[in-house]
Amino acid sequence: MIRKLLIANRGEIACRIIKTARRLGVATVAVYSDADADALHVQLADEAIRLGPPPAKDSYLDADRVLAAARRTGADAIHPGYGFLSENAGFCRACEQAGIIFVGPPASAIEAMGSKSAAKRIMEEAGVPLVPGYHGENQQPALLQEHAREIGYPVLLKAAAGGGGKGMRRVDDPGEFHSALDAAKREAMNAFGDDLMLLERYVVSPRHVEIQVFCDQQGNGVYLFERDCSVQRRHQKVVEEAPAPGLTPELRDEMGQAALRAAHAIGYEGAGTVEFLLDADGSFYFMEMNTRLQVEHPVTEMISGQDLVAWQLAVAAGEPLPKRQEQLAIDGHAFEVRIYAEDPDNNFLPATGTLVRHRPPVDSESVRVDTGVQSGDEISVHYDPMIAKLICHGRNRREALAKLDRALGQYQIAGLRHNIDFLRRVINQQDFVAGRVTTHFIEDHESELLQAERALTALQCAGIAAYLHERERRDLRAAAPAEDPGSPWHCGDNWRSGLPARRRHNIDIHGRHVGLETEVVDGAVSWCCEALGEAGRGEIRLLPGSELALVDGRRMGFSCVDTAEGGAVFVGDCQVEFRVLPPDLGEAGQHAGGLEAPMNGTVIALLVEAGSAVEADQPLLVMEAMKMEHTLRAPSAGVVQQYLCAEGDLVDGGSLLIDFDSGEPA
Incomplete structure (x- = not known):
């Protein structure tokens, strides 16, 4: 039995774990960076330990500091949540060596799925369907381009160690291949410290359907049905629902059994998610396995009536699974949307600042809000800009959708840009209401979903x-x-x-x-x-x-x-x-001849030499903020007179980065 649990994470998932642990009588320890000293998860926990300064590498990603906090407080288990150290095999092994329970799979399972290329080979041996592609170790650009030609364009470049859309690029034309490869490798190295890439055929109009699996230490395994996560932007999920619309019981079981084969093939324990691409003809292909709890797990909890965090703690303590497959059933329908601090009308640019008001709808049996913030908190550049997850359940899809729209209308956020209006347009779009979605849904309906951002009522x-x-x-x-x-x-x-x-x-x-x-x-x-x-x-x-x-x-x-x-x-x-x-705005606030930082972040690449002539829309500078890359482009043909920053600089939003001469007459 786990008596004291340290949560090696922050935000809404840390709060969620603390609440479940409290209900089970388990004491909790929160860890925090200086940026999170007054955060909600710190306030909820029984104890809290400072890890270090705001950058994740100096706090939440510092395995030694997390383990030291566990030893200092006498915690007998660590729950890594998702992100940060949750899929770090070295951290998992260090916990084992320290005699501390790691609430997750064994290190060997994390390692098996940590490399997408190795995972593909294991899945092939286990009889799990794969998308045609290249998963080899030879990373010579010419060889990769040759494999891309054999696979056939469009192809997808994916970081072997990646996840969450990082280090991923679609390539439609051979002429774009090398620039896309360079960008994907750079992003993968920044995010994961590993730029090994794999190639896959790009399935043109797929759905993203994933299976929730759970295995215990006794060798038992179940799947808790599926989630449709097709509505995405930048490969980041926007809306998730369970069960997937239009999936037959036969296909559901076929995918569920394939997911269990994948889990058993690596000796899995605990909660995991096997992600598939589902083609229009009913064919499905393994994408990856996430060896942790997923952000979207609440929709599975809503339709199954099970608390997956409670299951995790029980399995980690050596107990058998609480339910057998035949005891699990689907009850109704559930949706989850991710409330982000971002500007959907500006390429989903993340937003930072003070959350002047955060007033979510009231929790009920059918409406749930998972959040780690409250009014007055800062949304900083150091972490993901997700404010909350809103989850709604109904007796059927139509009822769940109506409850979701009503709850979004009640949600109040002020102080920074957010995506609530955008989410309401998504879930009320005719094809979405009908369940006709693919991973290109937002792109296909871009004018309908994004242009309305400027409408005034x-x-x-x-x-x-x-x-x-x-x-x-x-x-x-x-x-x-x-x-x-x-x-x-x-x-x-x-x-x-x-x-x-x-x-x-x-x-x-x-x-x-x-x-x-x-x-x-x-x-x-x-x-x-x-x-x-x-x-x-x-x-x-x-x-x-x-x-x-x-x-x-x-x-x-x-x-x-x-x-x-x-x-x-x-x-x-x-x-x-x-x-x-003011009554006469004039030209105040405009920077003639300069390009500004769209938000706080780090300059990671200067792409042309000072004094260079450039074409309109040519990339000039790359920033990294909130774990994503953002490219500043030339507004017109002209000359980059000088850079007012250097690679590695931390810059504030609105600061002048490039002195640019458009060459236009005064």
């Missing part, structure tokens, strides 16, 4: 108008002189000696400038926005003492919060964050 305008009026009243009250607090000039009710005052406000909503006029009569705010045409006018009245408003006679929820440069408004199931601009 009457409800948003009404909310902004109410916020601006309330802010003015608050400021006037605060400015009232102590010797004359009843002065009508500071009452904040829009009193004037003549006609009601009409205000014009300049608003910036994610780069779009909008003029909004407001007028207050008897406490009701009338607004007008020419940008919306005939529909661009209305009235909103806030109801005192509650978070409610009457919007053109409709009663609905309303709340607002100040942000660093403006405010955020939540009205009904609609939200908008905005900046209040």
Whole structure:
């Protein structure tokens, strides 16, 4: 039995493990970096130990420090969560040598699946279907390109030690092969310290279907059905659901049995996921096995009624599996979406900053929020920008989808860009509702899913108008002189000696400038926005003492919060964050002739020499932030006059990195 558990992770998974351990009567120890000293997982745990400074390599990835924390606190087991040390065979072996239980598979199983090329060979021997490809050790670029020609384009370059889309590139044309190989190798080396690549035929319109497996130390194994994770961006999952739509019981069992063969072939123990590509004709191919708990495991818990973290702790303690295969059944349908700090309208650029408000929907039997953050926390450049996972369950797919849309409409986030509106467009898109998804879903519907990011609605305008009026009243009250607090000039009710005052406000909503006029009569705010045409006018009245408003006679929820440069408004199931601009913006804030860092990060490559003439859209500089590479490109043909940074520099978002001359006449 495990009595004290150290969680070698952070964020929502650390909080999730702590809550399960507490329910089972297991004491918990959190570890943290300086960036996470006040994090939610630290507050929840019974004890907490500092590991080091914010960079993961100096804290969460430092195996010696994690083991020292376990020894210091007397922990008899370590749960690695996912990411960081969860698939590190050396760390697993070090735990064994220290007499500490590693909540996961044996080191030999991690090693077997740690190399994608070695995993392919093992799967082939176990009779698990494989995509045609090259998995050899010879990495000569010419040889790899020859294998790509034999496989047939398009091909997929994949880091053998990788995961999560890192070190992965699709190549459609032989002329692109070497540049794609260089980029994939560089990203793989930065992420995993290993740039060994493998090649696979690129299945053009597949689905990503994965099987949850579980094995104990007695040799028993079960599969807990499948998850469809086809909706992805940059090979990172966006929406997951269980069971997979349209999968027959026969195909489900065939894939489940193949996944169990894969697990037994490497002597697996604990929770694992076998990922497959599912072709339109029902053929499926092994992609990889993740030797850990997956981010999307809650949807499996929702449809199976099982607590997979509790299963992990039981199996790690030597107990047999809690259920046999015939005792497991699917109950209803579940979805999970990942709430990220990112800008979907700007190539999903990660966002950093203060989470001014984080107000998720209330947990219930059918709605669950897994998060590791709370209002006031910082989303930093050091870690993945995921804010939370929202999971919803229903009796069927349609009901689960309706609950998910409603819960997303209730979710309130302010202070930085996020993807909630984007997620709502995804799950309401006609093909998604019908279950017609592939791994290219977002690309195929890009104009429909992303362009709407700039849309402005009457409800948003009404909310902004109410916020601006309330802010003015608050400021006037605060400015009232102590010797004359009843002065009508500071009452904040829009009193004037003549006609009601009409205000014009300049608003910036994610780069779009909008003029909004407001007028207050008897406490009701009338607004007008020419940008919306005939529909661009209305009235909103806030109801005192509650978070409610009457919007053109409709009663609905309303709340607002100040942000660093403006405010955020939540009205009904609609939200908008905005900046209040000065009356004459002019050219303020524009950097003529320069390229700025899109966010905080590290400069990892300068791609051309200073003084070089370049073409429009030519890559100039590569940054790394939040475990992803971001390329700055030439905005037009011109000359790179000079770099204002060097490789290895840590730079702030908005700082000038390149002095660029477009060559255009003044």
